[in-house]
Amino acid sequence: MSLAAVTEPPGRSLWADAQRRLLRNRTAVAGASVLVVLALAAAAGPYLLPFRYDEVDKTAVWLAPLSGGHLLGTDALGRDLLARLLVGLRVSLAIGLVSTVVSLLIGVTWGAVAGFAGGRVDEVMMRIVDVLYSMPFIFFVILLMVAFGTHLVLIFVAIGAVEWLTMSRIVRSQTLALKQREFVEAARAAGLTSAAIVRRHIVPNLLGPVVVYVSLTIPAAILAESFLSFLGLGVQPPMASLGTLIAGGAQDMELAPWLLAFPSVVMIGTLLSFNLLGDGLRDALDPQSSGRAP
Template identity: 80%
Template sequence: MIATPDAHRNAQTLEAAVRGRSLWDDALRRLTRNRAAVAGMVLLGLLFVLAAVGPYLTPFRYDAVNKADVWAPPLTAGHLLGADALGRDLLARLLMGLRVSLAIGFVATSVSLLIGVAWGAVAGFVGGAVDEVMMRVVDVLYSLPFIFFVILLTVTFGSNIFLIFVAIGAVEWLTMSRIVRGQTLTLKNKEFVEAARAAGLTQGAIIARHIVPNLLGPVVVYVTLTIPAVILAESFLSFLGLGVQPPMASLGTLIAGGAQDMELAWWLLVFPSVTMVVTLMCFNFIGDGLRDAIDPKDR
């Protein structure tokens, strides 16, 4: 018998129905139907491109001083977004500041992700005295004031952008570890974990192969909400003068400088503030979309 095209299509449809969709396929389908999340991803991708290549395309360097262009308003003297008190182009500094803030957000969040997931998974799975000691360490670190920790690092090692990665990453992983520990306590008594124990897998192998992969849902959602929190923390430190140091720029330093000169040059505050708001809204929309897509109660 010769198979007709309709029969071939019916066979493919039946095969797809039997195979079904994985939970991640279903989550991706839900995410792509969330217009706010999709718009956030598109806009955030555009911001990443601007931060990556934008500083190389502007006619001015971010740290180039031009006394003839001091306080130049937008669309004058070749400055699209204006210039600051030293005649530095605001567009170039804004793109560089966006790059620095995004880099700090992702690097510090990656540090907190690696430490927090490992710490929380081990504490929750092993349990007993190990869990008690590890979580008491988290409580002690929680009690240390964040600003005091940053000031201590700055006084000891000097002002350095890498210290911001260390300071923020050393604090943000604490919440991540608690979330992961709570999820691990729920997972470690599941049937697939008992089957892995019966198969003779070590505790480390069970954590790496079975516990951590099943934590990816809530962890991914929390990461999208941690990145804007890290960016805000860096902006707060830079606003206080403890973060990124001149001539390097971040969104926090630009907003701090714009707040001081807003009566003379409104553009120095408005454009960095709008960029900050748009960036944080994109991450929040993506985080909300991921939460709705992965939430098992919505499946």
């Protein structure tokens, strides 16, 4: 018996088991690897290139890739496409991350409070969510642009103020199940306030589904920014984003198809990598598939 006790392997926590399952998922690891490479390129790449993203050269207009020292060619103003692509990727990733953080803070707080409070408070809070859901996204953004003007920070707010709605519903449904668990009853019996229970017990146990949804919200925010920039309501020149580059490339695709091809490939690769990572996180954190009781 003592020998069995000594040789028995130690138990793994849920997060350690999820990490093991995630690392065994080749598609998720590949997606994460691509995202790391893209993030490093966007962060350091513009400082390593000999051209600035907003540097105009009228003598190098519409150069094809690998011409005149420009690896990916130039646009109608002679600006280096690679420099603009890396800056645009940086802006799009920043918008996706910041907008997701905004939606995370609002959505988790709103959903946790609504689900834990229940009753009339829950009814009123979720009806507000339903009303906001009925408002068209583009109409809401146009109102913000008309009222406050076009600014990069405003794009963060506009996208984050819409993306939190779905997160609040997910968090609310999880909170309704969690507040019936024994550890919440024990916290009540110990005299903790409702705010303390939500902060110490409810929110930490929501990390699994929240992490999965965050990995899927970032590409949704990037796609929303690209849509706004394509319509001229997003990032304004001379700043670039993946949306503005694709919009500009679509206008000149007959004369310079590379202006549309390269930004589109980067956009597809970024969104696909996030989706692969999100699917891997969902499988790794799913208690049913991991063999653990919920």
